[in-house]
Amino acid sequence: MPPKPVASARRLRLAVELRKMRERAGMTATEAARTLGVSQGQLSNIESARFGVSPDRLRAMARAYTCSDQAFVEALVDIATDKTRGWWETFREVLPPMLLNIAELEHHATMLWSANTAHIPGLLQITDHAREIFRQVVPEFSRSDIEHRVSHRLQRQALLDKGDSIPFRAIIHEAALRVPVGGPSVAKRQVEHLVAQSEREHITIQVIPFAIGAYPGAGQNILYAYGPVPQLDTVTLDQSHGPVLVDAEAQLAMYRVLLDRMEQVALEPSKSRDFIHNLVHDL
Known part of the structure; x- marks a missing residue:
């Protein structure tokens, strides 16, 4: 099986911001996973950029973490849904x-x-x-x-x-x-x-x-x-x-x-x- 591509800094930033959002809410990974109805492993994979996250799941996470900054949330959604394959990929x-x-x-x-x-x-x-x-x-x-x-x-x-x-x-x-x-x-x-x-x-x-x-x-x-x-x-x-x-x-x-x-x-x-x-x- 070929190695999984390394996540870009932009994808890693999304993962980091979601983890920071959870931590600002004072929730442990176990508590957040239970609230969101996912396994702790799934949440860990999202927060480490091993898994992507859908717009609906991302917005649900923001609600669970009581994040009311909609501009910030939608900016994260834009990262999560961005499928751009930029010119820089030719240098991979x-x-x-x-x-x-x-x-x-x-x-x-x-x-x-x-x-x-x-x-x-x-x-x-x-x-x-x-x-x-x-x-x-x-x-x-x-x-x-x-x-x-x-x-x-x-x-x-x-x-x-x-x-x-x-x-x-x-x-x-x-x-x-x-x-x-x-x-x-x-x-x-x-x-x-x-x-x-x-x-x-x-x-x-x-x-x-x-x-x-x-x-x-x-x-x-x-x-x-x-x-x-x-x-x-x-x-x-x-x-x-x-x-x-x-x-x-x-x-x-x-x-x-x-x-x-x-x-x-x-x-x-x-x-x-x-x-x-x-x-x-x-x-």
């Missing part, structure tokens, strides 16, 4: 699952907000810049691995080109703008690309210049994905061993404050565009 055999999870997360987000101190945000990288970034990974990627990752990154960017594109806000430190990734020619084209992207209505780019000095969140690369309701927001953190997803309520609140503080010290969008445009002559 060649890329780590977390990269697919990020693409799925972005696909379902209502807004994206990133903050980068060392790199240009992946959604704004040109091909040659992205390829050079992947060439520097330790341990080294094979040539085919690099091309798979570049292709995946470029397809992620398509969500910014749709007719109903979601808002994307990016805070970029001057250091990331000045590093000549791929050499002067690539660096210049990358900066020119940022200027062009900043002129699009749904994309906002703000720069934190060196002159600001120390600021909250320095050294971090953050992607905050807004869900259909605040409880389903998710943060992606870039780590040397790979991306990490964060969705605990207290952590989400902290990252919202952090991004707000970074936005406050950054140049406003029009001044940021001028700042980036002027960098073209320095590269």
Whole structure:
């Protein structure tokens, strides 16, 4: 028998939210299973994403757990009934699952907000810049691995080109703008690309210049994905061993404050565009 596919982060999030809903109601798994008329094993399988859950069962669980937030419940129903087989599935055999999870997360987000101190945000990288970034990974990627990752990154960017594109806000430190990734020619084209992207209505780019000095969140690369309701927001953190997803309520609140503080010290969008445009002559 072939192994069962690993549940995506989105499906795992549904399972986690249902367990948290039960726990907030002060019910044990045994009590909840009895109330719902299912076995404890069935409930355990739902709460661990081994089993799916129907809309009727999910709404029954919300009633049993006295959850009156209908927007939240219906957002969970949308996850439970979503049969989308996104473009990222074509990379299932060649890329780590977390990269697919990020693409799925972005696909379902209502807004994206990133903050980068060392790199240009992946959604704004040109091909040659992205390829050079992947060439520097330790341990080294094979040539085919690099091309798979570049292709995946470029397809992620398509969500910014749709007719109903979601808002994307990016805070970029001057250091990331000045590093000549791929050499002067690539660096210049990358900066020119940022200027062009900043002129699009749904994309906002703000720069934190060196002159600001120390600021909250320095050294971090953050992607905050807004869900259909605040409880389903998710943060992606870039780590040397790979991306990490964060969705605990207290952590989400902290990252919202952090991004707000970074936005406050950054140049406003029009001044940021001028700042980036002027960098073209320095590269």
